[in-house]
Amino acid sequence: MASHQTAYERHAPDPRLVERALAGSRQAVFWLEDADADTRHPELTASTTADLTVVGGGYLGLWTAVHAKRRDPGRRVVLLEARTVGWAASGRNGGFCEASITHGEDNGRNRWPEEYDALDRLGRENLDAFEDDVRTLGLACEWERTGALGVAVEEHQVEELRGEEHFLDGPGIRAEIDSPLFLAGVLERDTNALVHPARLALELARVAADLGVEVHEHSAVTDLRRTSSGTVEVHTDRAVVTSAHVVLATNVFPSLLRRNRLMTVPVYDFVLMTEPLTADQLASIGWAGRQGLGDLANQFHYSRLTADNRILWGGYDAVYPAGGRVAARHEDRAQSHTRLASHFLATFPQLEDVRFSHRWAGAIDTCTQFTAFYGLTHGGRVAHAAGFTGLGVGATRFAAEVLLDLLAGEQTERTSLRMVRERPLPFPPEPFASIGINLTRWSLDRADHREGRRNLFLRALDKAGLGFDS
Numbered sequence: 048m049a050s051h052q053t054a055y056e057r058h059a060p061d062p063r064l065v066e067r068a069l070a071g072s073r074q075a076v077f078w079l080e081d082a083d084a085d086t087r088h089p090e091l092t093a094s095t096t097a098d099l100t101v102v103g104g105g106y107l108g109l110w111t112a113v114h115a116k117r118r119d120p121g122r123r124v125v126l127l128e129a130r131t132v133g134w135a136a137s138g139r140n141g142g143f144c145e146a147s148i149t150h151g152e153d154n155g156r157n158r159w160p161e162e163y164d165a166l167d168r169l170g171r172e173n174l175d176a177f178e179d180d181v182r183t184l185g186l187a188c189e190w191e192r193t194g195a196l197g198v199a200v201e202e203h204q205v206e207e208l209r210g211e212e213h214f215l216d217g218p219g220i221r222a223e224i225d226s227p228l229f230l231a232g233v234l235e236r237d238t239n240a241l242v243h244p245a246r247l248a249l250e251l252a253r254v255a256a257d258l259g260v261e262v263h264e265h266s267a268v269t270d271l272r273r274t275s276s277g278t279v280e281v282h283t284d285r286a287v288v289t290s291a292h293v294v295l296a297t298n299v300f301p302s303l304l305r306r307n308r309l310m311t312v313p314v315y316d317f318v319l320m321t322e323p324l325t326a327d328q329l330a331s332i333g334w335a336g337r338q339g340l341g342d343l344a345n346q347f348h349y350s351r352l353t354a355d356n357r358i359l360w361g362g363y364d365a366v367y368p369a370g371g372r373v374a375a376r377h378e379d380r381a382q383s384h385t386r387l388a389s390h391f392l393a394t395f396p397q398l399e400d401v402r403f404s405h406r407w408a409g410a411i412d413t414c415t416q417f418t419a420f421y422g423l424t425h426g427g428r429v430a431h432a433a434g435f436t437g438l439g440v441g442a443t444r445f446a447a448e449v450l451l452d453l454l455a456g457e458q459t460e461r462t463s464l465r466m467v468r469e470r471p472l473p474f475p476p477e478p479f480a481s482i483g484i485n486l487t488r489w490s491l492d493r494a495d496h497r498e499g500r501r502n503l504f505l506r507a508l509d510k511a512g513l514g515f516d517s
Contacts, residue, residue: 053079053344054200054228054496058393065388069403074379076139077320077357077405082245084138086131088252091263094231094287097125099454102268102281103296104128105137106439107432109251110447111294113184116258124260125288125501127281129300131265133248136439139409141318141349141361143195143339144248144440146174146238149466150417151438158416158512159466166466171238173445180444184254188247188353195239195339196223198232203498204343205231211505224340225333239339241351242440242497273301292454295431298439299373299412304424304431309473311434312480313373317383318361319391320353320405324398329356345491345499346499348390357404360391365411367484370477378408411437416471416512419446423453430454434471441455453461472512 078084099115101108112126127180148170149155155163181190198220201206208214213234215223218234256262270282271293281288295303299313340350341362348362364383368374384406392399414420414434417444421432430450435442449467452459461467474480490505501509 051275051496051498055390055393058228058396060392060396060399062389064392064399065123065385067383067393068399068401069388072319072384072403072406073405075405076100076245076407077353077359078142078243078245079134080405082138082243082249082263084131084133084245084249086264087249087368088128088132088256088262088264091125091127091266091283091286091288094289095125095261095271096123097261097288097290098122099124099292099294100279100281100288100290101126101294101296102297103297104132104248104262104264105135105298106133106248106251106443107298107446108294108430109137109248109255111296111450112260112262113251113258114256114447114451116255116260120259124255125483126255126262127266127268127283127288128262128264131264132252132262133245135300136409136411137248137319138245140244140437140440140477141351141359141406142242142244143238143349143351143438144174144177144242144439145438146170146441147438148173148418148442148445150436152366154417158344159464162465165318165460166464169445169461170441170494174238174240174441177441177444184250186247186250186254188250189241189243191241191337192237193239193241193336193338194234194236195341196220196232196234196319198224198226198228198340198342199230200228200342201498202230207306207343208233221333223333223336225331225397227396228394229408232413234338241337244440247440253442268303271397271425271429273428277426277428279425279428291428293425293429294450294454295429298433298435299410302431302433306424307422307431307433309476310420310471311412311414312367312474312484315366315368315377315408316379316437317364317366317380317387317408318359318362318406318412319384319387319403321358321360321398321401322404324358324401326355328398332395344495346495348387348394358391358401360387363387363390363476365488366480367488369481371480373410379406380408383408411435413437414471415474418442418466421446421449421453422470423468427454427456474486
């Protein structure tokens with residue numbers, strides 16, 4: 048079948064409108080600016096000891112530190128962050144906190160069919176517990192248990208949704224959010240919440256410090272060494288923490304463990320944020336339920352409202368940088384932000400006068416199973432998790448509990464999961480990683496232009512349980 052244009056291309060706005068909408072935008076992360084996420088904790092300058100050292104000040108590291116102190120208030124916990132708390136993925140994501148710990152139902156059922164019901168239950172329990180923590184810990188993170196809308200923008204996607212619980216036809220979905228592109232949708236009422244990403248990270252760090260965690264920023268860890276007595280030395284440029292146990296929560300950045308260096312690759316995701324909508328502008332699109340929003344394409348978009356009624360609009364391009372290196376230069380990609388702006392105005396032509404205030408990007412830690420993998424090293428004294436593939440806001444809370452269970456040597460329902468016990472396949476080394484990932488991206492784009500039909504290469508990846516996602 049011949050290639051055809053996607054809905055976003057068929058309804059593309061005048062390029063002059065796109066240029067005007069982007070003209071005043073700045074390359075800056077709205078969330079980090081809004082939360083004033085500057086340095087708040089001292090650098091580690093003197094060597095010390097700890098019962099537990101956590102490496103990484105994003106969600107996984109912060110939840111681990113908080114849970115560790117709640118389990119054992121007398122435990123001495125040190126957290127080391129290379130830059131500032133939440134500055135990377137945890138402070139610049141879309142703020143979708145999903146119940147799924149398997150990167151969606153399809154991925155979970157395909158990989159772990161015999162335990163999916165348990166994984167689904169554990170994910171829902173984790174989201175409920177997250178909400179309870181927001182309340183009991185006083186996390187001022189703009190939590191909204193809004194649910195989420197999945198929308199079809201192509202006819203073949205409508206058929207995928209038929210038969211789903213809470214199916215919405217065209218008029219039904221447009222009554223929720225009014226867009227000429229929306230043909231149908233499905234409402235997930237209880238499996239998603241929204242948060243302010245940077246405020247969540249800063250609030251978790253505040254709670255951790257209040258519980259007695261020693262939080263240090265600008266304290267990059269350079270090495271791990273096991274001592275003759277069985278402890279682990281965690282080295283920074285200026286000090287050493289001698290630790291009984293260590294958790295590595297370094298996300299997409301090069302692992303301190305050689306065995307994990309090929310387990311994840313960085314994928315850059317691009318985001319726009321509008322100025323606050325006026326009352327009339329907001330009324331023109333509805334969105335009274337304030338749900339999270341995503342479409343069903345392989346190269347998907349996600350969107351949401353902020354507390355002050357800005358619209359965040361992100362996704363579509365998922366760019367793997369040549370060589371697989373994380374670097375700031377990859378974050379300003381004019382063609383990606385221009386394409387996003389065009390797709391936004393195609394979706395909401397009634398907002399042609401809206402301007403974008405911020406544009407940014409961030410690196411996602413993608414692995415071949417699309418969800419976190421776990422492990423122990425150094426004689427069971429070092430635990431690690433990575434590979435959340437864009438769905439880490441909620442899943443990191445669950446993962447922190449897994450890591451603490453593993454370090455304690457406890458047999459729990461969490462540690463008994465095959466998802467926890469098994470490692471996914473690694474990515475190949477360069478240049479083969481670039482070749483394979485770029486072929487996958489081309490194939491996914493081709494499928495979106497051919498009514499979702501997956502070519503032989505994608506079908507082979509599906510059969511092998513491999514892939515590339517964000």
